[in-house]
Amino acid sequence: xxxxxxxxxxxxxxxGQPRWWSDDPYTVMVQSVLVQNxxxxxxxxxxxxxxxxxxxxxxxxxxxAALEAxxxxxGFAKRKTATIFALTEWFGRYHFSAEAIxxxxxxxxxxxxxxxxxxxxxxxxxxxxxxxHKPSFVIDAYTRRWLNRLGFPFSDDQEIRMxxxxxxxxxxxxxxxxxWLILLHGIAHCKKIPVCAGxxxxxxxxxxxxxxxxxxx
DNA sequence: AGCCAGGGTCTAA
DNA sequence: TTAGACCATGGC
Numbered sequence: 001x002x003x004x005x006x007x008x009x010x011x012x013x014x015x016g017q018p019r020w021w022s023d024d025p026y027t028v029m030v031q032s033v034l035v036q037n038x039x040x041x042x043x044x045x046x047x048x049x050x051x052x053x054x055x056x057x058x059x060x061x062x063x064x065a066a067l068e069a070x071x072x073x074x075g076f077a078k079r080k081t082a083t084i085f086a087l088t089e090w091f092g093r094y095h096f097s098a099e100a101i102x103x104x105x106x107x108x109x110x111x112x113x114x115x116x117x118x119x120x121x122x123x124x125x126x127x128x129x130x131x132x133h134k135p136s137f138v139i140d141a142y143t144r145r146w147l148n149r150l151g152f153p154f155s156d157d158q159e160i161r162m163x164x165x166x167x168x169x170x171x172x173x174x175x176x177x178x179x180w181l182i183l184l185h186g187i188a189h190c191k192k193i194p195v196c197a198g199x200x201x202x203x204x205x206x207x208x209x210x211x212x213x214x215x216x217x
Numbered sequence: 218a219g220c221c222a223g224g225g226t227c228t229a230a
Numbered sequence: 231t232t233a234g235a236c237c238a239t240g241g242c
Binding site for chain 2: 032033035036037038039040041042043075076079083117118119120121122123126138140141142143179182183186187191192193
């Protein structure tokens with residue numbers, strides 16, 4: 001059974017150097033809410049439609065009904081709008097400063113984020129890693145499914161968190177890259193309906209077909 | 218048609 | 231504390 005670091009190397013080997021979510025912390029905050037239970041293509045569509053308007057200043061000046069209308073393609077527009085306003089207010093308490101959130105204490109930031117309605121563990125951890133530069137491992141549906149199919153007996157997210165946080169250097173960049181690699185792998189091979197052809201983990205994956213299937217057959 | 222998409226909240230037992 | 235209903239829209 002591979003450990004967290006070996007799995008990382010295998011993903012890196014297969015997918016190469018992953019990109020960062022976004023260098024702009026506010027973009028990370030908004031998109032992490034938009035993507036909840038939603039296809040990434042919808043997030044891109046809305047983000048593109050907003051043009052360069054993804055700033056706290058612009059969002060604060062936007063009427064609630066207007067923002068709802070623009071977010072509609074991502075689903076759950078009412079709730080996501082409220083959450084984005086709340087997140088904006090939270091960021092405002094740090095004067096919309098990247099440096100301010102990055103110099104704050106990780107545990108306090110996580111508590112504050114989780115106190116915002118519409119922000120759960122995954123969204124909070126995405127913001128912690130990609131916006132606040134804190135090592136807080138992001139566990140999403142792909143992560144659970146991937147580990148499960150590789151045969152790990154984890155029964156809850158706490159055990160998954162320990163597996164990664166105990167096995168890796170506490171470097172937020174590794175956490176972010178790791179999450180992005182799992183995402184890339186998930187999209188390519190680890191959806192609910194697995195695509196085993198060409199998967200680097202095929203030989204050790206529970207969802208791999210027992211009888212060999214030739215690509216394209 | 219019906220399932221799926223990078224979740225989160227609320228409620229009942 | 232855990233499982234299930236519910237939230238909404240678009241793509242395939």
